[in-house]
Amino acid sequence: MTNDAQPEEHGQALLPAVNSYTEWDPLREVVVGSLLGGVFPDWQDSMVHVVPDAARPVFQELGGSPLPAGHLKAAEEELEGLVEVLEAHGIQVVRPDAAEHQAPFRTPHWSSAAGLYAGMPRDLLMVVGDAIVEAPMSWRCRHHEVDAFRSLIKSYFRRGARWLPAPRPQLTDELYRTGGDAGDWAVTEFEPVFDAADFLRFGRDLIVQRSHVTNEFGIDWLRRALGPDFGVTVVDTDDPHAMHIDATIAPLAPGKLLVHPERYVPHEIFDGWEILPAPEPTLPHDWPMYFCSPWVSMNVLSLDPETVVVESQEQPLIDALTGWGFRCVPVDFRHVYSFGGSFHCVTLDTVREGGPARYLSRPGARDPRPSHAEQEP
Numbered sequence: 001m002t003n004d005a006q007p008e009e010h011g012q013a014l015l016p017a018v019n020s021y022t023e024w025d026p027l028r029e030v031v032v033g034s035l036l037g038g039v040f041p042d043w044q045d046s047m048v049h050v051v052p053d054a055a056r057p058v059f060q061e062l063g064g065s066p067l068p069a070g071h072l073k074a075a076e077e078e079l080e081g082l083v084e085v086l087e088a089h090g091i092q093v094v095r096p097d098a099a100e101h102q103a104p105f106r107t108p109h110w111s112s113a114a115g116l117y118a119g120m121p122r123d124l125l126m127v128v129g130d131a132i133v134e135a136p137m138s139w140r141c142r143h144h145e146v147d148a149f150r151s152l153i154k155s156y157f158r159r160g161a162r163w164l165p166a167p168r169p170q171l172t173d174e175l176y177r178t179g180g181d182a183g184d185w186a187v188t189e190f191e192p193v194f195d196a197a198d199f200l201r202f203g204r205d206l207i208v209q210r211s212h213v214t215n216e217f218g219i220d221w222l223r224r225a226l227g228p229d230f231g232v233t234v235v236d237t238d239d240p241h242a243m244h245i246d247a248t249i250a251p252l253a254p255g256k257l258l259v260h261p262e263r264y265v266p267h268e269i270f271d272g273w274e275i276l277p278a279p280e281p282t283l284p285h286d287w288p289m290y291f292c293s294p295w296v297s298m299n300v301l302s303l304d305p306e307t308v309v310v311e312s313q314e315q316p317l318i319d320a321l322t323g324w325g326f327r328c329v330p331v332d333f334r335h336v337y338s339f340g341g342s343f344h345c346v347t348l349d350t351v352r353e354g355g356p357a358r359y360l361s362r363p364g365a366r367d368p369r370p371s372h373a374e375q376e377p
């Protein structure tokens, strides 16, 4: 495992340093996050919409404190296990730099008691073709999360990748909606914000959900930054805690969509795709889950259109995927679940085979809404 792999090292076909257009093409290189030194996030009221109820007092009381050492150590060992499995499949694995997540920081407008971790690159970064996009994340504690990945991004840039950092968000109080009606989003249209994990890539089309961390302004910014070669379509989901689409929809191969049976809302863009409802997760009800729901069971990672990395104890999902014709690669990951995600969340696929093909039913699909987000009154 090196942090400076050369494209020609990817085996038979020469591929650019960064090349990834879908969630399923054969994987050649991937970033795997690290939870080392991770801390509980400094509480912001906007988190109330997405943090599991049981975790709220923990965040409010322990914001900025280290994540529980024993559980974190087990999670880091599971991440190492994932790295070994990926390398055994001939996939190049690169990791982020160590970072001082406990360090407090401030801007002229606000301060944060600490950062968070470098465990979920999917939330922060997105690869679209040969471009690495840095997301303007709305949680203040994540404002410097990219620092742990910057040496990797600079290395990819030096080897020919495009680098698209979104406008650095101000994250002033005007961005956050406190209180309001149940249907209101936690973030206003004050400035462009999104988490990269609210998007999924289908070749020339991306889909995205509006969420408590992704606003229309952010979706508009990305649509314009990617230009006319890519369509960006907003799809609805039925998740009151909406943050990150990859535990609601998981494209596994061309025409095969794994979905959360309640959160998934049918959309014409998936016409012709086989919709595969994920079975109930098997996580014990008393398992510590600080950041997300047990439905991260469906947050799988495709190594190629036939092969999927699945949590080893999610037997109903393994059986279902096997029945749908996939080869499942089981990896222990329940301790990682506790800190916010699973295989798709903790990875960033920087090199996959394949190119900008069309897979969705409205070629060049675009959201018919106006080309810019209306400003909030």
Ligand SMILES: NC(=[NH2+])NCCC[C@H](N)C(=O)O
Pocket: 120, 122, 123, 197, 241, 242, 243, 244, 245, 246, 247, 291, 292, 293, 294, 295, 296, 299, 340, 341, 342, 344, 345
């Ligand atoms: N990229 C991620 N961290 N995805 C995690 C999605 C978790 C989702 N909000 C849930 O609670 O089910």
